[in-house]
Amino acid sequence: MVQLYADVILLIMLxxxxxxxxxxxxxxVSRSWSRIAVPFLWKYFSCINGFTYNRDRESRIKLYKVIxxxxxxxxxxxxxKSNIILPSYKLPRKPTFEYMNYFTQITPCWIKDMVQLFIEEDSIYKKNLLEVQIYNLIFKNCKNINHFYLNTDIKFYNFPSVGSFFLNLQSLGISFENNIVxxxxxxxxSTxxxxxxxxxxxxxxxxxxxxxxFIExxxxxxxxxxxFINNNNNKNKYPLLSNVIKEKGCHIKNIFGNTTYRSWFIFKFNKSTTL
Structure with a gap:
């Protein structure tokens, strides 16, 4: 009966x-409900995006306090030392859950949101300092990340725990928006x-x-x-990328891209590739 009860709660959570x-x-609701609901709640937050910021502000603040x-x-x-006092829940003992392990994705959206909510003053230094500490915490404590989205100018590759974090990472997004990366x-x-x-x-x-x-x-x-954000038809603008993708073409199963460069990539590959 206990297992049946847990299975029903799991179906509700789904x-x-x-x-x-x-x-x-x-x-x-109860300890039993909490044990099953907490992973779903934190997984939800790990996938947070910009559209979510228009609602549930208090729920986000509660999450960030735990973090x-x-x-x-x-x-x-x-x-x-930099006069940054964060609101947080001071837990009296070891937490019941390893909350940070429930994150499955890391995107800059919730990190920047946490910084903006905790530091309302217009201080770039303070905001950057807090962002660095959050990333450092992520690399140390998040053990089950399957996707990381890179859009920061922080020199995270110098952090002590970054090697083990990226060693087994299998899905990565990189944004060149505003030339931050x-x-x-x-x-x-790439090392x-x-x-x-x-x-x-x-x-x-x-x-x-x-x-x-990095691709190589x-x-x-x-x-x-x-x-690509450049929509001109200069096919020779990306020789480094085209050459390395050509070399990797025999291993890559699927390649997706702008229609502008679709025929160009097909021509470059040594075998049939899905675009």
Whole structure:
């Protein structure tokens, strides 16, 4: 009967997994409900996007308070020295759940949202400092990430725990929007992240040496998405990318891209590839 009861709760959670308010209410029902609902709630937050910011502000603040509680004492002291006092739940003992392990995706959306909600003053230094501490926490504590979306200028590749975090990562998104991600960042990343199977590139507008090197270093790249923002038909604008993709063409199962470059890529590949 106990297992049947748990299975019923699980079915309910599957129906409510996209309803933040209901998930939060389920956590408060009982210990049995909480044990099953908490992973769904945190998985929901791990997939948070910009459209979610228009609602559930209080629920997001509650989540961020829990995350702030996991910041190491070194980070807390560093923030305090810069007059950054974060609201958090001071848990009296070890938490019932390893909350950070329930994150399955990391996107910059919720990180930037947390920074904006906690630091309302217009201080770029303070916001950058908090963002660094959040990323450092993620690399140390999140053990079950299957997708990471890169859109930051933070030199995260210097963090102590970053190697183990990226070692087994299999899905990565990279955004070149506003030129935040640099070629140097990707060159550094290519030395510690080499097992990507799914790679998504957005807002690509240059023949990046770092991006070409990163693609070249992947051992088992299967799916590649390329979105170019330059819509001219200069097919020779991206020689580094075209050459490295040609070399990887025999291993990549599917390649997706703008219609502008579709015929160009087909011509470059050595075998039939789905676009």
């Amino acid at each position: 129906e409510l997994q996209d309803d933040l308010s209901s998930l939060h209410s389920c956590v408060l 702030a509680n996991f910041l190491p004492i070194e980070s807390e002291n560093l923030l305090i 640099t070629s140097k960042t990707l060159l550094e990343l 510690i992240c080499q097992n990507i199977k799914i790679l998504e590139i957005n807002y690509c507008n240059e023949d990046s040496k770092g991006l070409a090197s 270093m992947q051992h088992d790249l299967r799916y590649l998405f390329l979105h």
